[in-house]
Amino acid sequence: MSDRLPFEPSGKGKKKKLEKQSDRPAPPASKTNLQIPPEVNSRIVRRMALFCGIPTLCGFATFVVSYVIVINKWFELPNTAVVLVSMAFLGTGVLGLTYGALSASWEEDRVGSWFGWQEFQQNFGNLREAWKAQRQGTGSS
Template identity: 65%
Template structure:
């Protein structure tokens, strides 16, 4: 089964060769500039903006609620509207902050990684597709690691 590649995925998964000649590193003269990464290997600006925007939304709202929990509970206790146990305040705040951490990951994975496609607002289809890319990359990395450990 052939998998579709991510639009900005490098063509070869191999590591670059070491430029050492007879145990010495190459000397870079001051007139030479180190090689810049190819534009094809970088994330396109539109995809990057989409990732940041979605991560900020899915992470920012719950994280803000986590911090507002402390402020709201302080006001409730000072105004003597209710007597809140400290552990309840901390647990509710930790819940919101934990959702914020998950939202950061979900925001990045639920954005469309295709430069020409915006994707759905909720992003569930994009999340499934992008998480599939990650699983395949993890499997390939594990297989490469196992094959490099095998004695010849």
């Protein structure tokens, strides 16, 4: 597979290699090819902060806004509506964590698009292929 990322494991004979290497001490982290490059890592963290942070802040702001509305008696707010709205925002924040990680470009030299939909499709496809390969590898032993 020629389009592998530099830190992506090959998956071929992975189980046998792990069994053989279990007697030896692990190599230092700086010498393994499984590290995420710092540029990619910071890109992922920024996207996760954006796509998770905004909905999470809105989820907490729901309580503050509803408190102000109820205290000033602008209109009646059912407690369940406040809870459901805040849960929807907080749930969106959890999904934003996943989307933030998968929508970032995993290539060091390519930043990717602002919203990252193409990167998400590519990275999610890579993730699904890895899951399938892992299932086939564990199912045959």
